[in-house]
Amino acid sequence: MEIKLEANVLSANDRIAQENRRRLAEHGIFCLNLISSPGAGKTTLLERTCELLRGRLRVGVIEGDITTSLDADRIARHGVPAHQINTMGACHLDARMVQKALEKFALAELDLLIIENVGNLVCPADFDLGEDAKVVVLSVPEGDDKPAKYPAIFQRSAVLLLNKIDLLPQSNFDLARVRKDLEGINPGLRLMEVSALHGTGLDQWIDWLQGRVQAKRKG
Amino acid sequence: MEIKLEANVLSANDRIAQENRRRLAEHGIFCLNLISSPGAGKTTLLERTCELLRGRLRVGVIEGDITTSLDADRIARHGVPAHQINTMGACHLDARMVQKALEKFALAELDLLIIENVGNLVCPADFDLGEDAKVVVLSVPEGDDKPAKYPAIFQRSAVLLLNKIDLLPQSNFDLARVRKDLEGINPGLRLMEVSALHGTGLDQWIDWLQGRVQAKRKG
Secondary structure, eight states: OHHHHHHTOOOHHHHHHHHHHHHHHHTTOEEEEEEEOTTSSHHHHHHHHHHHHTTTSOEEEEEEESSOOHHHHHHHTTTOOEEEEEOTTOSSOOHHHHHHHHTTSOGGGOSEEEEEOOSOSSGGGGOOOSOSEEEEEEEGGGOTTHHHHSHHHHHHEEEEEEEOGGGGGGSOOOHHHHHHHHHHHOTTOEEEEOBTTTTBTOHHHHHHHHHHHHHHHHO | OHHHHHHTOOOHHHHHHHHHHHHHHHTTOEEEEEEEOTTSSHHHHHHHHHHHHTTTSOEEEEEEESSOOHHHHHHHTTTOOEEEEEOTTOSSOOHHHHHHHHTTSOGGGOSEEEEEOOSOSSGGGGOOOSOSEEEEEEEGGGOTTHHHHSHHHHHHEEEEEEEOGGGGGGSOOOHHHHHHHHHHHOTTOEEEEOBTTTTBSOHHHHHHHHHHHHHHHHO
């Protein structure tokens, strides 16, 4: 019996992630961990999301960056509580960083917390932050081979936001290939084609967010 | 005196990197470590480079990927010796992986070795592989804030290949901002505006490679 228990001991990160998850659940907050390469458009997407949810959901944002507070500044302009985590060189957020950042929010005032991870398609996939779901952003100019080459994050995400869809006609991006690769990697993944810059295709994303927030409140 | 020596002891990775460097120098091979986010266009750029150098320099390529051999297959089609390193989940190449890969090449038959690192703008910056120079690829759709947000790799590179320059007119990418940020980060960095897909702006890149290979042979 003891051996069995020992196998269930969580790593330090996972233990703190579970504490974060419990704390957010107490407040009925739905939490997302947003992951992509640098420049896929996470921050622009977040800005659009904040605009579209204004008056409908109370949103908070944690911005993860290696250095600078450029992203938190961009989000704060939308009247949303946004706090920056600077990882000081680290290539991903971990649960302890998020735990500290949570102290800065009035959690009773939030419905939805979005954590924008460091721009990195690899390392953040391995660190549970206490979120309800991971969302991966892939942009058309990055190429259609990315799910095959970086499967972990596509495997662990609930939604793939395929961003910069307006650049499809000028690219050699093969959407059918992506769909086929994803069927092997994660058949349950919801793919949404969007352009954060032009504001297209975001209805389904906003609907999904509202649905998940409602489900979390009831839960 | 002993204390001074101890301070100079290199880490395990750096020690192997130095061995790689010595080995390549013995054969007069100039070696590059090519780093970027996923999808910035490293492999397409390498394919173009192999085409343009055919009959002029003897090129070898090491392809670093977390999984799959998609990239090495693409390069091998150009008649260039290409060997794949699969990192099995690791987010960067290290010197030992490169040391093993070097065994697969006939080093006496090479002038230039290009190592394509794992797609990641963060972690590979910290690992010396034994290269003569790092080259960073940034693509226009990734955005003009990347040098400010991920300074380490821009600080440590000799050349910045600004790729997908053909997408500049449809983007909000501010080239003047990038130049200004880079002056603070690394004033010696050579910025070259290119489109690997369309083959534009590559003359200066090929000239630079040939110059560096010649200098290495004489050295």
